[in-house]
Amino acid sequence: MQINGERHDNGHRIAVTGRFDAHETTEFRGYIEDLLAQGSRRIRIDLSKVNFIDSSALAALLHASRAAANAGVEFVLADLSDPVRVIFELTALDQAFTIEGAATSGPVGQLA
Template identity: 35%
Template sequence: MSELIRFEKKDDVCDIFVSGEVDLSNSAELRKTILGALKGAHVVTVNLSEVSYIDSSGIAALVEGLQQANSNDKKFSLSHPSNQVKSILELARLDQVFTIK
């Protein structure tokens, strides 16, 4: 596991903590972590409070996680997006698609 992503799993809940920049060079790792968490947990939350930048590949990883959760009757949400991430989500109107805590 890289310094970019860490996670905590308790019972049927998995919290994923992402930090730094999420871009094409590491978004595949985020995708793999999210999809793996959804296989082993019913509730997955991605904490984005420490993300300084996210590009379209990172957003795509989040969207794929949401789609996977929805198709398997699981709960997927984002929490504490940094100001940079929040503005990108709002610009793409994804703040209306994701559950954001």
């Protein structure tokens, strides 16, 4: 997995690439903590190049989202790749985040 970030206005755009799993969550959490410590006002995570995301990475995203909310920072996921979008729907986590660029399409196959 690769994490690339850039400043954008008062916030940061982060692009994650490759397989996002438990091997990568420590680096990801550290990255987000650094951004929050720097006083970023908006964090946008681009997931368009992620081909697989496991439950540990989903938990890391949730943790990051909550940490951002506690710090008053806007936290947005953007441009979910197809497999990531499906995984978010199957776990019903598409309801737990602000997602740009991939509208949710209802409950097909979603956990009840």
